[in-house]
Amino acid sequence: CKHGGDLYVVGGSIPRRMWKCNMHTMDWERCAPLPRDRLNHTMVSVSSEDAIYSLGGKTLQDTLSNAVIYYTVKDNRWTETSQLDTAVSGAAGVNLGGTIYLLGGEENDMDFFTKPSRLIQCFDTSAQKCQMKPYMLPFAGCMHAAVHMDVIFVVAEGDSLVCYNPLLESFTRLRFPEVWSCIPSLWKVASCNGCIYVFRDKCKKGDANT
Structure with a gap:
């Protein structure tokens, strides 16, 4: 998770351990560990609070x-707060503007097995409360997202790429060039210097990628 000018890394052989990499000096520093071990949780930087949030995951x-x-950076301390509406x-x-949008992943079904999720949960970092959107994503499961201006770009397997506008509560489906979507693959998306970059998580020889 990138926060300010530093990179924060959690997990490895000791799931609760966190390290900070100073991107100017490339020096690593150990930070306060998470209160408990967690896997596949979502890390989100909230610069207005100088904090990094960890949401959901697995025990x-x-x-x-x-x-x-x-995690409060200046205090080097983790604090527990209110919970998500649904475990993911x-x-x-x-x-986006102090609200963390948690999209998709996996959730429990009626038999307590896991299933791909289409949920949109919004965690207000000022009020420390979570709210579920009354509508769902157009696709489910593992995905990746990035913010540009006031919209969220969400990408999943295959050619599933949408532009989500929370204010208008609308989704605009975008398409990759045909050669990119010929082989289903998990894509990643990033926002940098006013541009959106989309690339494959795993590339093989001959695959199209950016």
């Missing part, structure tokens, strides 16, 4: 979590 017992905690793991997460 080491493979149980989905609805926990929300945040592996969701995409972005910060």
